[in-house]
Amino acid sequence: MTNRKYTAISLFAGVGGICLGFKNAGVDIIWANDIDKNACKTYRNNFSHTIVEGKIEDIKTEDIPYADILLFGFPCTSFSIAGYQKGFEDEKSGHLFFEALRVIKDKKPQVFLLENVKNLVGHDSGNTFSVIKNELNNEGYHFRYQVLNSMEYGNVPQNRERIYVVGFRNKSFCDKFYFPDPIKLTNSIEDITKPYEKKDDKYYYDNSKYYDMLKETITKKNTVYQLRRVYVRENKKGVSPTLTANMGTGGHNVPLILDDYGIRKLTPYECFMLQGFPHTYKLPDNMADSHLYKQAGNSVTVTVIERIANNIVDILKDNKY
């Protein structure tokens, strides 16, 4: 058993959902990067080290510090085997995995965590994931992966399935690693939305052209509905549907609830709470809601990450690494 403090760096860090989960598990986040200036602003509001703003493609590996753990929840990949054969330069975001690989090759961190959409495994008939696995194997990593739903593993009322891949350079560490067990969901939508509290008028839909349609469908308080382009979908499980990056914009995927004052959108703060952020997490003043909705939808569920991070830290400590 060792008590040394482990370090991590985070690529595609967004507002720091993964960073916060690892920080809560006692890991020191020493460096992070993201291209989005508004996400960086929110990140800086909550972490004492400075996130580097800019394209990862423009950052030299020698300018990135070594850390025990590399974190990368990269944008949902668009690459295909055809793109791979042609070279990833043609692709919009597929090449970003190779940017992370560049850092892995150079820094050789002891552990990595990769997070992505559930269908990363099935994308392009499994070819995309094969490429990822082969590349990581070639770099000498042993890994495990699992799809975890935030409402089953993070005690947040959000139906969000994501794949988590945890890799170790040391095979025996990997053999000992396990993903957390499911836990009981004790936090409800109403715990987060507090229906007795009136929110800012701008969130209510009383004057919306959709109001009559919404009033017919939105009848229960302890669930989140989703306004698609022309209809409303109720989540039957009494949880929120997966929050998405585009949920703040023009009648698409907008999460709605009924409270004591009417039908309204979730506030950005509530969306962060549904992603397992703590009440102490500070959203910047004067940032447009559209940026904040995007940041919450792009983020990971902090409480799921924290549980994975605890298991990783336990392995490192037990093995006196």
Ligand SMILES: C[S@@+](CC[C@H](N)C(=O)[O-])C[C@H]1O[C@@H](n2cnc3c(N)ncnc32)[C@H](O)[C@@H]1O
């Ligand atoms: C799915 S989000 C990641 C969420 C994040 N890992 C977390 O912990 O909450 C993907 C992020 O990648 C960033 N991104 C996209 N292209 C990038 C690039 N070329 N260089 C750096 N960051 C990029 C986006 O701005 C976005 O914040």
